[in-house]
Amino acid sequence: MKKNSILIVDDEKNTREGIARFLRLKDFNCHMAGTGKEALELLQNNAVDIVLTDLRMPAMGGMDLINALQQNYPEIKIVVLTAYGSVETAVEAVKRGADDFLTKPINLDKLYITISKIIDNKMLKEENQQLKQQLDAKYGLKNIIGTSEPMQRIFDIIKQVAPSRATVLIQGESGTGKELIAQAIHQLSPRKNYAFVPVHCAALSDSLLESELFGHEKGAFTGAIEQRVGRFEQADKGTLFLDEISEVSSAVQVKLLRVLQEQIFERVGSTKPISVDLRVVAATNKILEEEVHSNKFREDLFYRLNVVTINMPPLRERKDDIPLLIKHYLDIFCRENNREPIHFDLPAINVLQEYSWPGNIRQLRNLIENIVVLSRNNVIKVTDLPERIIRNNETALSAGDTTSAMNIRENEKNLIIRALKDTNGNRTEAAKLLGMSRRTLYRKMEGFNITV
Known part of the structure; x- marks a missing residue:
């Protein structure tokens, strides 16, 4: 595991060497500098995670060093060490970019706690950033593999439609990657920090699907022993993905149409309206327009879903x-x-x-x-x-x-x-x-x- 590296900047030799000895025992790599100028020269050839700096030093003081670090090494964390521990000095140092402030004589245990907290916070931010990158890679365009002309056209449509509020209908054979396209649209949209909620409509009976989508109140039907929040509520401010939309019954189609028109619905067993702000992306392995002509799918719902259509090409x-x-x-x-x-x-x-x-x-x-x-x-x-x-x-x-x-x-x-x-x-x-x-x-x- 990589050791964290700390640069100690203090014109008092005994102070910086004493801190370095202590931190090395705690398994840190330590560098030392007597002035701010010397510290900047050292940073040109050494990677450092945290700088501990005094404020009062000859040539270049701590405040000037903080300014230089913020400009040239913004990723480095800064802890100020000073004998001049007034509140005004501490506030000014933090305003300039310091992460924390300790007064001399330095309590080494408190110093270790301060450094550990900074490192933990830094690691948490890095992990969150890595997770975000993994999610972007998993659900963004990076995970949709294809350089062929049909896929390039689809990428162009995704980039155009993602920032909008438009409902999207994805059509294509089973196994062509329709849910990946839906996830990419969500991940590239302003809603990406909210939920992407998939519902596989063909897997549920009419009554179960209605409860799954809209939720239900306690006692709404046999077996409804407690209140349940539906997928529409879960997807509020995010994206609801309705897979195999062509398999939805006419009764549920009517309710879906109302939500798409008004962004309002009621839970099963309730008359209280619930408002939501979400985007709907639907998918089917059938040609939905043909289902309309066969009277198997509502024409008005089709037009609500069919604002933008993406036709996924089969692999052949x-x-x-x-x-x-x-x-x-x-x-x-x-x-x-x-x-x-x-x-x-x-x-x-x-x-x-x-x-x-x-x-x-x-x-x-x-x-x-x-x-x-x-x-x-x-x-x-x-x-x-x-x-x-x-x-x-x-x-x-x-x-x-x-x-x-x-x-x-x-x-x-x-x-x-x-x-x-x-x-x-x-x-x-x-x-x-x-x-x-x-x-x-x-x-x-x-x-x-x-x-x-």
Whole structure:
């Protein structure tokens, strides 16, 4: 574990050396300086977490040092040590940016408590920042993998719609990542510091869904032994994600329409109106407009939900993204399972790109996790793939599908070009990335007429 580093600035040698001896016993790294100028020179070559500084020193005093630290090293925490412990001096030091104030003679136990508190607060802020970055990465655009043209169009829509209040309808086959899109919209919106509340409508009966969405009062129905807050209340000021909205009954559709129109509802068993301020993002694996034409979904609710529509492409329509998705999930599952890195060779990637993926990204993710857990090889070849995927590829080729064969060659060429681009033209690194020898890479580059 990294030791915290402290710089002690005091023109009294005995004071700074005594403090340093004490803090080293407490497992801190210590640096010492006799003036503010000397301290700034030392900071040019040494990373420091906390500066303990006297106020009255020759050449550059403590106040000037605080100003310089705030300007050049704002991340460093500052504790002022002074014999001139008036309230006015303490207030001025804090105004300039000091984090705390101790008077001389220094009580070493109190000094240790002060430093420990500052370090704990600093660590907490860093952990919160890391958590925020992890959430941004998990639910923002960084976690939606894709450089294909269809995905770039979707990224543009997300960036445009996220800052607004508009209701969004996400349509696409199961497993295409609709909830990830909803989370990204929330995370990039002004509501990101409030709750993202998902409701999977198809998993609940009508009565349970109504209670889940709107909540209920005690005694509202058999089994309602206590009051329950619904998902709409939980999502107040945030985002409510209604997955599989097409499966909602006509009775619940009427209530949803009212909330979207008026932002008001009542709990089951109550007549008291509850106001909410939230955004609704809905998703379906059906074409909702067709459900309207079939009289299975209310037209007025459809128009309320369909302010902005995002149509998620199936994986078979974004095959260029498959190598990126493979690498993304390999990184995740190798790390989670404490496995050394593994990769797919080029023929295996080609086979996966030609597969139809009826389960879309969810199916690909499941395949990669299965291979990471069960395979003993570090290079995954075609023979390591499930039989149904290999058989699908062989059937297409044996049926005389020359288009498929041409696609495989085109995919192989594109993979080589991408690997060379990602490695800035370094053929040795590109060959490693592709899981082939450098000689094989040269031969394929020549065959495809690829130059660097």
